[in-house]
Amino acid sequence: MNIFSKAFWLQLSSPKTFYPVAGKMIPWFMGTAIVSILVGLYYGFVVAPEDYQQGDSYRIMFIHVPAAWMAMWIYIIMCAYAAIGLIWRTRLSNMMAGALAPTGALFTFLALWTGALWGKPTWGAYWVWDARLTSFLILLFLYFGFISLRAAIDDPQRASRASALLALVGVINVPIIYFSVKWWNTLHQGASITLDKAPTMATTMFTAMMIMTVAFFAYTFAVAFMRVRNEILENEKNSAWVGEMLGREK
Amino acid sequence: MNLAEILDMGKYAFYVWGSYGVVALFMLIEVVLLITKKRSLVKSITRLARLNRE
Numbered sequence: 001m002n003i004f005s006k007a008f009w010l011q012l013s014s015p016k017t018f019y020p021v022a023g024k025m026i027p028w029f030m031g032t033a034i035v036s037i038l039v040g041l042y043y044g045f046v047v048a049p050e051d052y053q054q055g056d057s058y059r060i061m062f063i064h065v066p067a068a069w070m071a072m073w074i075y076i077i078m079c080a081y082a083a084i085g086l087i088w089r090t091r092l093s094n095m096m097a098g099a100l101a102p103t104g105a106l107f108t109f110l111a112l113w114t115g116a117l118w119g120k121p122t123w124g125a126y127w128v129w130d131a132r133l134t135s136f137l138i139l140l141f142l143y144f145g146f147i148s149l150r151a152a153i154d155d156p157q158r159a160s161r162a163s164a165l166l167a168l169v170g171v172i173n174v175p176i177i178y179f180s181v182k183w184w185n186t187l188h189q190g191a192s193i194t195l196d197k198a199p200t201m202a203t204t205m206f207t208a209m210m211i212m213t214v215a216f217f218a219y220t221f222a223v224a225f226m227r228v229r230n231e232i233l234e235n236e237k238n239s240a241w242v243g244e245m246l247g248r249e250k
Numbered sequence: 251m252n253l254a255e256i257l258d259m260g261k262y263a264f265y266v267w268g269s270y271g272v273v274a275l276f277m278l279i280e281v282v283l284l285i286t287k288k289r290s291l292v293k294s295i296t297r298l299a300r301l302n303r304e
Contacts, residue, residue, distance in 0.1 A: 045256050057262040060269045067273065106276055114269040121265050219277065226284040230291060237295045246296050 013092045015232040016241050022225040029222035036215035043208035060118040061205070066213040068111035070220060071139060072174050074104035078146075079171045082164035092228075094160035097167065098150055099227035103220050105143035112136060123187055131180040132188035135173060142170040156235075 002008055011017050044062040051058040078100040085094035115133070116126040127133065146163050153159035181190045193199045199206045236242050259266040 055262060056259040057265055059259070059266055063269060063273050103280065106280060110273050110276060113272055117265040117269045121262055223280055223284060226281075226288070230284065230287050233288070233291045233295065237291070237298070242295060243299050246292060246299070 040211035
């Protein structure tokens with residue numbers, strides 16, 4: 001198995017080969033997610049102290065920030081898959097883009113939800129039309145647009161191409177979200193974690209947040225692989241290999 | 251520190267547990283839906299295959 005050869009990637013990108021490979025990876029990703037959620041919760045609720053200004057309400061951060069990061073990361077990864085599918089017409093990358101979208105929409109919603117519940121005790125409002133919140137709401141609509149466009153077009157190739165274009169145009173929103181707190185005066189605070197500076201929060205809080213991020217990342221790949229396997233099964237239900245595989249499992 | 255003390259979020263209980271509860275619920279629902287879908291797919295494919303053989 002030479003992972004640098006073109007043949008290896010060509011073979012892996014066939015749904016038939018990918019189906020069992022993804023199946024073997026799902027328990028590892030799900031296991032990593034469960035273990036790190038437990039460790040992250042331990043750090044977030046037992047190790048990390050109460051915040052001297054926000055009391056316990058800041059503990060929402062341990063899921064709010066990872067969910068928001070994932071919402072943006074999934075969008076970028078989804079776009080990368082969609083772009084590969086657009087350029088090389090690889091079926092599996094289009095399927096992966098489609099499989100990531102619902103989870104991306106879910107994390108976008110959860111970031112907005114937890115943000116609202118954190119905003120109320122901290123800012124006094126569940127929602128404000130601030131640049132960060134508004135651009136994040138647009139991200140949710142981009143996910144919805146991507147999902148519905150794929151569902152609305154019957155021909156899978158045309159559906160993939162149209163939705164890939166939509167996703168790629170919408171990717172401009174990701175840097176807008178990220179820099180919104182710098183470019184505009186926002187109620188939402190600026191980034192506490194940046195590449196060029198040390199995090200501006202206690203180490204225990206930072207650790208809890210990072211572990212939860214690992215958990216959400218692993219969860220994302222576990223459910224995306226589950227969804228892509230379902231899609232492969234549905235598309236290839238009449239093919240010989242699916243019949244053989246299910247015959248063996250029985 | 252006992253569990254009750256850890257879980258006591260004081261006046262923020264609604265906001266903290268409202269956040270964690272919904273996140274946990276939705277993530278669980280997503281997994282359950284995917285597993286249910288997989289089962290129904292496998293069922294319908296094997297049934298179809300059996301009908302074709304008969």
